[in-house]
Amino acid sequence: MTKSLGRYRRDNGAKTAGGDTQRLFAASQRLAAEVSRMFGPEPDIADRHYWLETMMNHIPDYIYAKDLEGRFLIANRATVADNGFAEMKDIIGKTDYDLHPAEMIGHMAATERQVIETGQPIFGMEERAFVSKGYERWLMTSKVPLRNKQGETIGIVGISRDISDRKKAERLLVGQARLLEMIATSTPLADFFNELILMIEAHLPGIVGSILLLSPDGRQLLSGAAPGLDEAYCSAIHGLAIGPKAGSCGTAAWRGEPVVVADVLSDPLWEDYAGLIRPLGYRSCWSTPIQSYQGQVLGTFALYSRDVGVPSVEQNDMISMAAHLAGIAIERRQSEERIQFMAHHDALTGLPNRVLFDERVASALQQARVSGQWVALAFLDLDNFKLINDTLGHNAGDELLRVVAGRMLACVRKSDMIVRVGGDEFIILLNGLPPERSIVLSRLEDIRAAIGAPLVLGGRSLQVSCSMGVVCYPDHGETASELLANADSAMYRAKEIGRNNLQLFDVEMALKAHEKLRRHEELRDAIARGEFVLHYQPQMNLKTQRIFAAESLLRWQHPQRGMVLPGEFIPLAEETGLIVPIGDWVLNEACRQNKAWQDAGLPSIVVSVNVSARQFKERNWVSRVAEALEVSGLEARYLELEVTESLIMQDVVTAVATMHELEALGVHLAIDDFGTGYSSLSALKSFPVRRLKIDRSFVQDIPDDADDMAITGAIISLAQKLQMQVIAEGVETQAQVDFLAASGCDDIQGYFISRPVGAAAFVALLAG
Numbered sequence: 001m002t003k004s005l006g007r008y009r010r011d012n013g014a015k016t017a018g019g020d021t022q023r024l025f026a027a028s029q030r031l032a033a034e035v036s037r038m039f040g041p042e043p044d045i046a047d048r049h050y051w052l053e054t055m056m057n058h059i060p061d062y063i064y065a066k067d068l069e070g071r072f073l074i075a076n077r078a079t080v081a082d083n084g085f086a087e088m089k090d091i092i093g094k095t096d097y098d099l100h101p102a103e104m105i106g107h108m109a110a111t112e113r114q115v116i117e118t119g120q121p122i123f124g125m126e127e128r129a130f131v132s133k134g135y136e137r138w139l140m141t142s143k144v145p146l147r148n149k150q151g152e153t154i155g156i157v158g159i160s161r162d163i164s165d166r167k168k169a170e171r172l173l174v175g176q177a178r179l180l181e182m183i184a185t186s187t188p189l190a191d192f193f194n195e196l197i198l199m200i201e202a203h204l205p206g207i208v209g210s211i212l213l214l215s216p217d218g219r220q221l222l223s224g225a226a227p228g229l230d231e232a233y234c235s236a237i238h239g240l241a242i243g244p245k246a247g248s249c250g251t252a253a254w255r256g257e258p259v260v261v262a263d264v265l266s267d268p269l270w271e272d273y274a275g276l277i278r279p280l281g282y283r284s285c286w287s288t289p290i291q292s293y294q295g296q297v298l299g300t301f302a303l304y305s306r307d308v309g310v311p312s313v314e315q316n317d318m319i320s321m322a323a324h325l326a327g328i329a330i331e332r333r334q335s336e337e338r339i340q341f342m343a344h345h346d347a348l349t350g351l352p353n354r355v356l357f358d359e360r361v362a363s364a365l366q367q368a369r370v371s372g373q374w375v376a377l378a379f380l381d382l383d384n385f386k387l388i389n390d391t392l393g394h395n396a397g398d399e400l401l402r403v404v405a406g407r408m409l410a411c412v413r414k415s416d417m418i419v420r421v422g423g424d425e426f427i428i429l430l431n432g433l434p435p436e437r438s439i440v441l442s443r444l445e446d447i448r449a450a451i452g453a454p455l456v457l458g459g460r461s462l463q464v465s466c467s468m469g470v471v472c473y474p475d476h477g478e479t480a481s482e483l484l485a486n487a488d489s490a491m492y493r494a495k496e497i498g499r500n501n502l503q504l505f506d507v508e509m510a511l512k513a514h515e516k517l518r519r520h521e522e523l524r525d526a527i528a529r530g531e532f533v534l535h536y537q538p539q540m541n542l543k544t545q546r547i548f549a550a551e552s553l554l555r556w557q558h559p560q561r562g563m564v565l566p567g568e569f570i571p572l573a574e575e576t577g578l579i580v581p582i583g584d585w586v587l588n589e590a591c592r593q594n595k596a597w598q599d600a601g602l603p604s605i606v607v608s609v610n611v612s613a614r615q616f617k618e619r620n621w622v623s624r625v626a627e628a629l630e631v632s633g634l635e636a637r638y639l640e641l642e643v644t645e646s647l648i649m650q651d652v653v654t655a656v657a658t659m660h661e662l663e664a665l666g667v668h669l670a671i672d673d674f675g676t677g678y679s680s681l682s683a684l685k686s687f688p689v690r691r692l693k694i695d696r697s698f699v700q701d702i703p704d705d706a707d708d709m710a711i712t713g714a715i716i717s718l719a720q721k722l723q724m725q726v727i728a729e730g731v732e733t734q735a736q737v738d739f740l741a742a743s744g745c746d747d748i749q750g751y752f753i754s755r756p757v758g759a760a761a762f763v764a765l766l767a768g
């Protein structure tokens with residue numbers, strides 16, 4: 001009756017079979033028993049025969065019995081009809097070979113032979129089959145031996161149930177799972193769309209699917225996939241403008257809702273496109289928008305049919321499912337692209353970042369190597385960006401960076417690259433340049449000029465300038481890292497000579513940079529090698545004439561250069577950050593030394609330590625001071641920290657907070673170089689400082705300079721009014737001492753008392 005073409009599953013017992021199998025098993029057992037009775041010697045079976053036949057004929061499953069040669073003995077109506085016969089008598093005596101081509105029944109015959117030979121039933125076989133009406137079906141079949149009264153096998157009884165719908169649903173689930181896996185594994189969108197459409201087409205024979213994608217500007221539909229549609233037609237609708245009368249898809253994208261056109265040849269929506277579709281023979285087209293999770297239209301999914309009409313429920317379900325899956329895939333791809341973009345671009349300006357630059361620069365150099373053209377690399381730094389950020393706020397700073405990025409982009413070609421590498425720092429990469437410096441420099445000067453054009457920021461109109469360090473390949477280096485290092489040296493030079501300029505790299509800069517690097521390494525090693533030493537300069541009270549404190553001053557006992565003064569290495573230490581570990585050493589050493597003097601029985605004095613801005617900003621600076629005191633055993637009141645006005649004014653709020661924390665430890669604070677910075681007098685009174693140190697520059701020309709005398713006098717009276725101590729530094733002469741004493745200055749420090757001396761020599765000063 002059926003021709004089995006596919007794989008099958010065999011269950012050998014009712015216990016292991018599923019619900020369908022169990023029912024089939026029970027029914028086939030009953031049938032086998034009934035048929036045995038019908039063909040037994042009992043003559044009086046007419047009624048029962050009739051009931052049985054009626055019952056079998058009402059069952060939609062295929063039920064039949066065959067003899068040992070495979071001839072039909074009996075078959076229910078479903079079996080008879082689906083094999084193309086009108087009555088049961090027509091099929092009786094026939095074999096599968098009479099009904100179907102021989103090549104389609106091999107498996108069927110084999111399973112029947114097996115049942116007959118082994119006497120064992122086969123249950124729940126799933127088989128792909130063709131019934132004679134020509135439909136392809138999936139059947140679940142069970143076959144049991146047909147026995148006579150003596151228990152001899154005289155044939156088989158077969159029952160098959162049509163499970164095509166269930167198999168179809170299973171196939172759909174498998175297909176969906178595969179599509180979701182494709183999404184999860186980032187399969188290219190085109191492949192995903194093809195697979196999706198092919199799956200739908202396999203479920204809806206005779207129907208053809210198409211996916212169109214909305215262009216980034218949201219105005220047109222672009223080809224997505226349509227493996228079953230004519231290529232020329234697809235090309236013709238690529239770029240289709242969406243609108244209120246733009247076929248099924250263009251209108252669906254325009255409206256943001258499904259559009260069902262039952263007859264494309266007569267529907268007004270297709271008026272402009274009927275000529276395109278007519279030759280292909282499609283008559284209806286049902287399109288639905290593919291939407292994002294938030295409902296934004298991303299494209300359309302459409303089905304084309306050769307029949308005039310509207311979609312069935314199943315077809316509608318398929319369209320919705322396909323549009324939904326396509327939406328997930330597109331959104332996922334967009335997210336991936338966004339992540340990729342973010343990994344390679346700066347979020348604020350949208351410019352490429354250092355990662356992308358590193359990926360591209362090597363190929364730019366390789367191209368130049370082949371073409372003989374030049375590549376220019378420029379480090380660019382905005383001048384005084386921090387000031388703009390601090391005064392106009394971070395939003396204005398961000399806006400400035402965006403404006404500058406836009407201006408730079410407007411000056412370069414697509415093949416060039418502007419990269420933001422951090423804060424206000426950019427790299428410009430110019431490709432394919434003629435080998436002439438004047439051309440390179442003029443292109444970069446154009447960028448500088450564009451950046452320098454006036455702009456309005458935070459309601460204020462201003463102009464910004466920038467500094468650039470420039471290198472050219474191949475003149476200034478072979479590799480990207482060599483070129484960047486040299487561009488950095490050129491940039492350093494540009495800043496050194498006062499910013500707002502462009503410096504082309506030269507060898508002297510490289511030497512300087514090299515020398516700087518060497519000095520940096522030397523300085524770094526000096527800490528480990530124990531080459532630093534502290535000298536101490538006494539501070540004396542003018543009234544008591546007693547030394548009450550010592551300022552610790554750092555010296556570097558260089559193995560070749562001898563004693564090096566701080567002016568020669570502190571700036572480099574500040575620039576490179578080495579001042580932090582060096583400053584830690586000074587702090588600990590000064591505390592240790594002062595405690596050692598106290599322990600040696602010398603009069604207790606205060607030791608003052610210079611603190612650089614970089615140190616002061618260290619997050620755990622206060623706890624480092626506390627640790628130095630704890631380790632040395634020095635009482636906090638014997639430690640004074642000297643900070644400059646400019647350090648405090650960089651960030652008054654944070655500085656004052658830190659000063660309060662230090663004050664809470666019991667440490668004293670002094671403002672060094674007072675008068676040279678820009679302390680606001682109103683802020684000054686909120687500083688928890690004990691002492692002002694009048695800068696040496698005001699003292700050195702006393703008594704010859706009346707202005708300096710006036711300033712010094714004013715600082716002294718200001719300190720008195722604020723109830724602070726005041727000390728003058730750089731005091732060298734008796735005349736200066738006399739003036740300061742007469743003006744009410746408390747203390748003095750300078751060569752007049754002593755130059756800074758080593759710890760041993762200072763003991764003599766203190767003891768004397």
Ligand SMILES: Nc1nc2c(ncn2[C@@H]2O[C@H](COP(=O)(O)O[C@H]3[C@@H](O)[C@H](n4cnc5c(=O)[nH]c(N)nc54)O[C@@H]3COP(=O)(O)O)[C@@H](O)[C@H]2O)c(=O)[nH]1
Nearest residue numbers: 553554565566567586610611612729730731732750751756
């Ligand atoms: N962050 C740190 N800075 C430090 C440290 N040690 C020193 N310094 C700073 O270095 C600058 C130069 O110091 P130095 O060469 O030691 O000069 C000091 C004195 O020698 C000098 N001075 C003192 N009296 C006189 C004088 O009568 N005449 C004269 N011409 N010079 C004199 O002044 C310098 C001390 O200045 P100040 O610190 O402002 O009190 C200097 O700025 C140091 O601060 C360190 O450990 N950390």
